[in-house]
Amino acid sequence: EAAVTQSPRSKVAVTGGKVTLSCHQTNNHDYMYWYRQDTGHGLRLIHYSYVADSTEKGDIPDGYKASRPSQENFSLILELASLSQTAVYFCASSEGRPSGNTLYFGEGSRLIVV
């Protein structure tokens, strides 16, 4: 089965601080994604990437940067963390285009900004 691992699994950050969430997949998938989960909003896409060294914006990219240094790794960066970014973040991968392929999710990273 596809394997997507995230780190850290949980983090408390200070407002205005920098946060980096990391994701590693061993599926040899081309596409990787960062979603945010909030109660009442479901899962919303922040950034995605279909090839190393390239990232694309999703529906809610403001306040977030992404980095894809290799096919296996995809990071989400919060340069100046804010209270509104408290949420659970999920990384996912898919073999090909998301429109025809299943997403495989990691276990999530719970971020609390204080």
Add this chain to the structure above:
Amino acid sequence: QQKVQQSPESLSVPEGGMASLNCTSSDRNFQYFWWYRQHSGEGPKALMSIFSDGDKKEGRFTAHLNKASLHVSLHIRDSQPSDSALYFCAASEPSNSGTYQRFGTGTKLQVVP
């Protein structure tokens, strides 16, 4: 704007009963649908996808898609306590366009022993 709507928001069914979940897209271009299930403390996992009109059955789970109304449903027969979870519907445009999947807000299912 939420392009994928799910109902009900929460649902409670007795063990052994039938659970029915609904999903509708407000974007006529979204014609491919998935159902994902998320147990507490875990990431979502795909249950099934459906791209053609009609029914698709996988074990106790049956999805039904009506493209004309952009409505997809998920029916779980013989519900088990282990089916208690948050169920997400996701939708996207057909494969050649390459757009990403958009998710609904989820239906929380509780199966009562």
